[in-house]
Each structure stands twice: as structure tokens, then as C-alpha cells.
Amino acid sequence: MVTVNFGRSRQNDVYTAGIHGRKPVIxxxxxxxxxxxxxxxxxxxxxxxxxxxxxxxxxxxxxxxxxxxxIVPRVLRDVSQRSTEIELFGQTLAAPVxxxxxxxxxxxxxxxxxxxxxxxxxxxxxxxxxxxxxxxxxxxxxxxxxxxxxxxxxxxxxxxxxxxxxxxxxxxxxxxxxxxxxxxxxxxxxxxxxxxxNLGSLPFARGEGINQYTSDPSFWEIVAERLHDAADERPEISLGAIKTLFSIARNVPGDLRNNLTAPEPRAAVQTFLDIYSxxxxxxxxxxxxxxxxxxxxxxxxxxxxxxxxxxxxxxxxxxxxxxxxxxxxxxxxxxxxxxxxxxxxxxxxxxxxxxxxxxxxxxxxxxxxxxxxxxxxxxxxxxxxxxxxxxxxxxxxANIIAELDLTLGLTGHTDVASLDRSALKRLSRA
The missing domain is CATH 3.20.20.70 (Aldolase class I)
Known part of the structure; x- marks a missing residue:
């Protein structure tokens, strides 16, 4: 866990790579x-x-x-050693991020x-x-x-x-x-x-982003109850519906071919939409x-x-x-x-x-x-x-943490705990 002078270290890595013609991917x-x-x-x-x-x-x-x-920088302070480390809920974190x-x-x-x-x-x-x-x-x-x-x-x-x-x-x-x-x-x-x-796009309706639910045994109990009580309805068939069905079948656990025909995957999506919040x-x-x-x-x-x-x-x-x-x-x-x-x-x-x-x-x-x-x-x-x-x-x-570290040093601070509103000036609203 590197927290001391992280900004300069990251800068040096980027500039050293630049000597060899390599630019940051991010x-x-x-x-x-x-x-x-x-x-x-x-x-x-x-x-x-x-x-x-x-x-x-x-x-x-x-x-x-x-x-x-x-930000109002201060000068002539020893900022040669800095740390972004904090403690939060009993854990030591490398940065307040x-x-x-x-x-x-x-x-x-x-x-x-x-x-x-x-x-x-x-x-x-x-x-x-x-x-x-x-x-x-x-x-x-x-x-x-x-x-x-x-x-x-x-x-x-x-x-x-x-x-x-x-x-x-x-x-x-x-x-x-x-x-x-x-x-x-x-x-x-x-x-x-x-x-x-405007795109008619809700990821969850395609089974995207519901993996905490489809990996939960209680959720599948709820799905089973809803299937047991559900009326037999014929869904509208369209090209879009078929594409959505394939998306659901891929995103819900189980064999793709079985998911395409079984009622549980579609019921899982509808259950999520009905009960998630x-x-x-x-x-x-x-x-x-x-x-x-x-x-x-x-x-x-x-x-x-x-x-x-x-x-x-x-x-x-x-x-x-x-x-x-x-x-x-x-x-x-x-x-x-x-x-x-x-x-x-x-x-x-x-x-x-x-x-x-x-x-x-x-x-x-x-x-x-x-x-x-x-x-x-x-x-x-x-x-x-x-x-x-x-x-x-x-x-x-990492780039955000590096800039935070450099901003600390360039404004006369050595750690994040020392920051308060004296480091800032509020500009007048237009």
C-alpha cells in the first residue's frame, strides 16, 4: 500500500515511459x-x-x-513527506477515495x-x-x-x-x-x-445487472412463488423481444438453450423489476x-x-x-x-x-x-x-489519488486530515 508521495511517483512512471515513446493508455x-x-x-x-x-x-x-x-495555496512549509492515508470504520485506507x-x-x-x-x-x-x-x-x-x-x-x-x-x-x-x-x-x-x-433501453429488463439477485437463493424462492401464482399469459412476439430473450438467457445462470425455453429466466427479470426497491x-x-x-x-x-x-x-x-x-x-x-x-x-x-x-x-x-x-x-x-x-x-x-497528493503538497499540506475550509475561498456567485 503506497501512500507516501504517490503523486510524484506516478508522474515519474508516466514520464519515464514517455522517454521510450509510450503514452498513458488512460x-x-x-x-x-x-x-x-x-x-x-x-x-x-x-x-x-x-x-x-x-x-x-x-x-x-x-x-x-x-x-x-x-483553492488557496500556502508556501514555505515542509511538504517533502506526504500521506493520503486515512482510517475509516476500523480500516486503514491508502487514500480517502x-x-x-x-x-x-x-x-x-x-x-x-x-x-x-x-x-x-x-x-x-x-x-x-x-x-x-x-x-x-x-x-x-x-x-x-x-x-x-x-x-x-x-x-x-x-x-x-x-x-x-x-x-x-x-x-x-x-x-x-x-x-x-x-x-x-x-x-x-x-x-x-x-x-x-430515447433508446428504450433498461439494462435490467435484459437481465443485465441483476446478478446479486440471480445468485441469491431467497430471490429464486420468490420467483418460484410468483410463477406458481401467475396467470398463463402469452407474451408479445417481436424481433426485439427475441433479442431481449437471448440477452436474458445469457445473463441468467444456467444453460443457454434451457434458459431460452424455461419460464424462470423471464420470471426472474420481471420479479427483479417488481421488487428491487x-x-x-x-x-x-x-x-x-x-x-x-x-x-x-x-x-x-x-x-x-x-x-x-x-x-x-x-x-x-x-x-x-x-x-x-x-x-x-x-x-x-x-x-x-x-x-x-x-x-x-x-x-x-x-x-x-x-x-x-x-x-x-x-x-x-x-x-x-x-x-x-x-x-x-x-x-x-x-x-x-x-x-x-x-x-x-x-x-x-490512481490518477485522481496522484493529483490529490500533489495538490496537498503544492498547497502546503502533508496529510488529508489537516484540510479544512481555510484551504479554500468561496467566490462570489454571479
């Missing part, structure tokens, strides 16, 4: 990374991973709010979750396994262990309408070594996402979660300071300030503005992570100075994954 700036990933990815993949809700106003707000804070959960990652690269897990394990930072992942959590955990024994990982929980499934997913998360449980609150229903809608989820459910698990509980999708205060009152271990990457509500408050309000409201009484729109090391620096304990990275690692698999996901996040 661009070191976000704009070029995004451009190359778009050229590589399918239209469906780009719509799902890069798209936002409505007119994209929340995605734009995430970036605009960050730009309102300027986590790989955020992104559903249906196989749209960007086959076996996406396994590759992302390997990337995170190499860097010594957690991967929050997606509940809507494309590989069973046990497989991802095993891949991470093969790279780095004890590699940190969390699990993201979508609270199903069926508590049997909730309990089963939590038990599996505990068994596979999750260090925390991140409960997603802001996707009890899908937001209005025109890029997906609970619109009635409320604070009483969160209060009951402590009875279900001993893992640290982190609430993902908190944007209002009153909700943050209530989370503290319930004794949750952390919150993730997130607007789901701008993918749920168009015109929502930015993650940065919400972070400022929430950091003031909770006053250090719980861990705060930031998510949505943080793409560079300088962005992470600002988030930490504004009160975050760590930052979740989403689209950058998915773009790196699309370009070069596990190595690409690793390099995209």
Missing part, C-alpha cells in the same frame, strides 16, 4: 478520458453510465458548485465488477459492490482477495419490497467480508432519464436495520441537513452526500452545496462521504476541505474500465 484529464470512453462504448452503455436525469441540470450544477470554491457502486457495469466491459474489484484492491481503497452488479458479490470478493488479502470492500443495499431478500443480501454481505453497508435511499424508483428512454422505505425501516446487521450503516443519497441530523439521531455510522450522479432528479441541489450544509449540521457526529460530480484530485481536495471524510468516484473509473478493463479502472482512480 488519459490523465477527465475531459479526454470521457471523450475516449464515449468513442469506445455502445450507445446503450453511454446513455446509462454517462446520462443524467431530465435536461442534465443537476450534473451541470455539480460541476458549477465545485468551481465556486477556489472509494470506488462508487455503478449498476449494470457489464455495459462498459465484460465481468465489470470483478475487474473493478481488482482495481480497488491494487490501490488499497474500498469498492462498494453494486447491488445491481453483473457478478455475485462472492466472486468479486474472491477476486479482490487474490490480489490483496483483506482488501477493503463495502456492499450497497437496495431495500427490496421483500424482506426475505433484504435479509439474505445482508447476510451474504457480512459473510463475504463487507466492512460497511451503504443503503441507497434516492432510487426507490427510477428517475426520468431521457438518454435511456421499496418506495415506502422510511425512517422506521432504517431504525430496524441495526437489528439485522452489526456492520457499520451508511445512508447514501442524503442531501438535506435535517435528514442528516435525523440520521445522526438514529445512530447511523455515516452518510454519503449524493444526488446519484445527477441521474435521479433534474434541477436538484448540487452535491457540493449539500455537503457544506450537511457538514455544518452534523458537526463531526458521523462520517461524511461525498459523491456525484467529483472527477479529479483537486475535486477530492475541495470535498475534504469542505467537510467530507472521503469521496466516492463513479464515472471516471467506469470510463477507465471501458478503455482498458481492470488496469483502466485502476489507472483512472
Amino acid at each position: 488519459p490523465t484529464d477527465f475531459a479526454e478520458l470521457e471523450r475516449r470512453a464515449k468513442a469506445k462504448m455502445s450507445a446503450r452503455a453511454w446513455a446509462y453510465i454517462a446520462g443524467g436525469a431530465g435536461e442534465g441540470r443537476t450534473m451541470a450544477a455539480n460541476r458549477a458548485a465545485l468551481d465556486e470554491w477556489a 472509494l470506488f462508487a457502486p455503478v449498476g449494470a457495469g457489464a455495459l462498459a466491459h465484460p465481468d465489470a465488477d470483478v475487474h473493478i474489484g481488482k482495481a480497488a484492491a491494487e490501490l488499497g481503497v474500498p469498492y462498494i459492490f453494486s447491488n445491481q452488479g453483473c457478478a455475485p458479490m462472492e466472486d468479486v470478493a474472491a477476486a479482490m482477495e487474490a490480489v490483496t488479502p483483506g482488501a477493503p470492500r463495502w456492499f450497497q443495499l437496495y431495500w427490496s419490497t421483500d424482506d426475505r431478500l433484504v435479509d439474505s443480501l445482508i447476510a451474504r454481505a457480512e459473510k463475504m467480508g463487507a466492512a460497511a453497508l451503504a443503503v441507497t435511499l434516492d432510487t426507490t424508483m427510477l428517475g426520468w432519464r431521457p438518454q435511456d428512454l 421499496r418506495p415506502s422505505l422510511n425512517w422506521d425501516d432504517i431504525a430496524s436495520l441495526r437489528e439485522k446487521t452489526s456492520l457499520p450503516i451508511v445512508l447514501k443519497g442524503v442531501l438535506h441537513p435535517d435528514d442528516a441530523r435525523q440520521a445522526v439521531d438514529l445512530g447511523v455510522d455515516g452518510i454519503i452526500v449524493s444526488n446519484h450522479g445527477g441521474r435521479q432528479v433534474d434541477g436538484s441541489i448540487s452535491s457540493t452545496d449539500a455537503l457544506v450544509d450537511i457538514a455544518d449540521a452534523v458537526a463531526g457526529k458521523t462520517k461524511i462521504l461525498a459523491d456525484s460530480g467529483f472527477y479529479t484530485g483537486a475535486d477530492v481536495f475541495k470535498a475534504l476541505a469542505l467537510g467530507a471524510d472521503a469521496v466516492c468516484i463513479g464515472r471516471p473509473h467506469m470510463y477507465g474500465l471501458a478503455l482498458n478493463g481492470a488496469d483502466g479502472a485502476r489507472d483512472a482512480v
Whole structure:
């Protein structure tokens, strides 16, 4: 686990390779990374991973709010030795960065979750396994262990309408070594996402991104019950439906030929769509979660300071300030503005992570100075994954950590714990 002067080391590696005419496979700036990933990815993949809700106003707000804070460097401080290392929920992490959960990652690269897990394990930072992942959590955990024994990982929980499934997913998360449980609150229903809608593309309807479910015995019990009670209906036959059936048959466990004719695969997809998330989820459910698990509980999708205060009152271990990457509500408050309000409201009484729109090391620096304990990275690692698999996901996040380290040194800081708002100046709003 390398955390001391990581930025200079990474720079030196890149420049040394340049002597031999080798350029980085993964661009070191976000704009070029995004451009190359778009050229590589399918239209469906780009719509799902890069798209936002409505007119994209929340995605734009995430970036605009960050730009309102300027970094104020200090000089003549000894910054020759630096470390990005932090401690979070009893684990020492190489940097205050986590790989955020992104559903249906196989749209960007086959076996996406396994590759992302390997990337995170190499860097010594957690991967929050997606509940809507494309590989069973046990497989991802095993891949991470093969790279780095004890590699940190969390699990993201979508609270199903069926508590049997909730309990089963939590038990599996505990068994596979999750260090925390991140409960997603802001996707009890899908937001209005025109890029997906204009293509008529919902990955889960094709069996993409439901592997946590199809690897779960409780889920198959629910599917069997629904099949037993279902009326005999003839599905509409079309070329598109046939293509979708082949996609489902490939993505659901079992023999492809059998899956094409058996009712279970199609029933599994429909069951997922019907029960994956609970619109009635409320604070009483969160209060009951402590009875279900001993893992640290982190609430993902908190944007209002009153909700943050209530989370503290319930004794949750952390919150993730997130607007789901701008993918749920168009015109929502930015993650940065919400972070400022929430950091003031909770006053250090719980861990705060930031998510949505943080793409560079300088962005992470600002988030930490504004009160975050760590930052979740989403689209950058998915773009790196699309370009070069596990190595690409690793390099995209390594570049962010390297820039964070250099920004620390160039602003007169030697560790992330020393950052506070004195490192920033808020620019006047237009």
C-alpha cells in the first residue's frame, strides 16, 4: 500500500515511459478520458453510465458548485513527506477515495465488477459492490482477495419490497467480508432519464445487472412463488423481444438453450423489476436495520441537513452526500452545496462521504476541505474500465489519488486530515 508521495511517483512512471515513446493508455484529464470512453462504448452503455436525469441540470450544477470554491495555496512549509492515508470504520485506507457502486457495469466491459474489484484492491481503497452488479458479490470478493488479502470492500443495499431478500443480501454481505453497508435511499424508483428512454433501453429488463439477485437463493424462492401464482399469459412476439430473450438467457445462470425455453429466466427479470426497491422505505425501516446487521450503516443519497441530523439521531455510522450522479432528479441541489450544509449540521457526529460530480484530485481536495471524510468516484473509473478493463479502472482512480497528493503538497499540506475550509475561498456567485 503506497501512500507516501504517490503523486510524484506516478508522474515519474508516466514520464519515464514517455522517454521510450509510450503514452498513458488512460488519459490523465477527465475531459479526454470521457471523450475516449464515449468513442469506445455502445450507445446503450453511454446513455446509462454517462446520462443524467431530465435536461442534465443537476450534473451541470455539480460541476458549477465545485468551481465556486477556489483553492488557496500556502508556501514555505515542509511538504517533502506526504500521506493520503486515512482510517475509516476500523480500516486503514491508502487514500480517502472509494470506488462508487455503478449498476449494470457489464455495459462498459465484460465481468465489470470483478475487474473493478481488482482495481480497488491494487490501490488499497474500498469498492462498494453494486447491488445491481453483473457478478455475485462472492466472486468479486474472491477476486479482490487474490490480489490483496483483506482488501477493503463495502456492499450497497437496495431495500427490496421483500424482506426475505433484504435479509439474505445482508447476510451474504457480512459473510463475504463487507466492512460497511451503504443503503441507497434516492432510487426507490427510477428517475426520468431521457438518454435511456430515447433508446428504450433498461439494462435490467435484459437481465443485465441483476446478478446479486440471480445468485441469491431467497430471490429464486420468490420467483418460484410468483410463477406458481401467475396467470398463463402469452407474451408479445417481436424481433426485439427475441433479442431481449437471448440477452436474458445469457445473463441468467444456467444453460443457454434451457434458459431460452424455461419460464424462470423471464420470471426472474420481471420479479427483479417488481421488487428491487421499496418506495415506502422510511425512517422506521432504517431504525430496524441495526437489528439485522452489526456492520457499520451508511445512508447514501442524503442531501438535506435535517435528514442528516435525523440520521445522526438514529445512530447511523455515516452518510454519503449524493444526488446519484445527477441521474435521479433534474434541477436538484448540487452535491457540493449539500455537503457544506450537511457538514455544518452534523458537526463531526458521523462520517461524511461525498459523491456525484467529483472527477479529479483537486475535486477530492475541495470535498475534504469542505467537510467530507472521503469521496466516492463513479464515472471516471467506469470510463477507465471501458478503455482498458481492470488496469483502466485502476489507472483512472490512481490518477485522481496522484493529483490529490500533489495538490496537498503544492498547497502546503502533508496529510488529508489537516484540510479544512481555510484551504479554500468561496467566490462570489454571479
